[in-house]
Amino acid sequence: MDHGVVSVSVVVFHPDQQLLARTFASLAQAGAKLARSAPGRSIHLYLVDNGGMPEMRGGLATALSQAGIACTVISGHGNVGYGRGHNLAIERASSGYHLVLNPDVDIDSSALAEAVTFLEAHPEAGLLTPAIVDDAGQLQYLCRQYPTLVDLFVRGFLPRAARRPFEARLARYEMRAQINEHDTIWDPPIVSGCFMLFRTNVLKKLAGFDARYFLYFEDYDLSLRAHDVTRVVYEPSVRVLHHGGGASRKGLAHIRMFLASAFKFYNRFGWKWL
Template sequence: MPLKLSTSVVAFRPDQALLASTLSGLATAGAALKRAGQEEAVHLYLIDNGGTPDMGVSLDALAHAGIGHTLIAGHGNVGYGRGHNLAIARPLGQYHLILNPDIDMNSDALEAAIDFMDAHPEVGLLTPAIFDDAGQMQYLCREYPTLVDLLVRGFLPASMRRPFARRLARYEMRAHINPSDTFWDPPIVSGCFMLFRSEVLKKLDGFDPRYFLYFEDYDLSLRAHDLTRVAYVPAVRVRHHGGGASRKGTAHIRMFAQSAFKFFNRFGWKWV
């Protein structure tokens, strides 16, 4: 049976409940995809970068939904992008989904996403509407960042951002991104849910392995525009439980700064 959709999830010391919820959502959405007539197989690559608990119950639920899985382990913590690249180097479906271990997708998310991609062969990368735990929209499509944008968005408390509201609205594309309208070719999209046409992803060689964590999705988004069109499709809806680097401690702040330096060195510095 031809493989319609593959997906990869990279886990490093994950929150077990969140990962279980992500896999449960994948099982539900995969089953809905099959009911909609997409009988081709779906396959999960679960990449264990270290500290991933036994997810046997969740993986059994995937199997009951007709979703096979491959566990990739034993390589240590190689980083987010390089972890996904371990899956991207393997056989993929017609489409490949880069998925965070803290994403809950709506039950019809995969069906809506595949329908859109099938109807628009010019699109090689799809990003969904993303909401937080409170049901508020997260504006994760981005314009090319300035250094000031990153500092304000990543590190200033919300109470101190008011003088920068117009700047942040531009950076977060708030004039274009909403819960109802498809938007074409946002410059940068979030790595928490990136649905690729696999032939495009293979041509891009996946993520740049020089990023350990942070900015690998910025890099991949910008390179994708050289090969294909990108679409924000709000008919595809997910919930994201993640947080920013500044809320995760000094090690994450250091990794964020190192990756930002690599990103700007590659694509060009933009200060203000």
């Protein structure tokens, strides 16, 4: 293991090119700040092409290179799913830390430096999740309690106006009483897969994502399994912006994948209705 390296895996499938360019530009800035704050630190990006990846050309490739970010493209395997795609990178990683990153996330320029500093000071932590904001700068409550079927249905499929009778349930599920922009929270049960920073040895002990999930719930599964081997921490000094949308806003195919993955998740960890 090269403990000076932070490896990063990004899985793409016909990505939004503008969002992907923003993600890599923010990674370049965060990588440059990490190198300045901790001499000897570097980033190795694994770009996993599940299909439809645009060419890495021009200013984007230059920005990554100038930030000292090495890039390995993994391609030719087809669309194997989100978790299996990341596993192709995790198997290759020999870093001290590994970041699972969505292609629609902008990383704050100080996020990686803050995250590594925190993990260096807290060896008991093996998985770090950041404060995640939306395009309007509002905090997204993406740390979760174990979901009931009602929670998932209301959160995923009801329009906002119809959620009012369920506000207390959703607040509990989304840990709104605990999660804020200034308090470190230890051991939230489930954290978002859009930005998961692991100690690489912990991630390898977990064997990465469960490949049985094609899309959705692979982060729920990995979060719950992580508690068996390490501590999980929400650290709001680490900030990112996430442009993502839910399954119901992406059409029928995504709803079917969401339901199929939910069935696998509950069969593994236990059904909880109310």
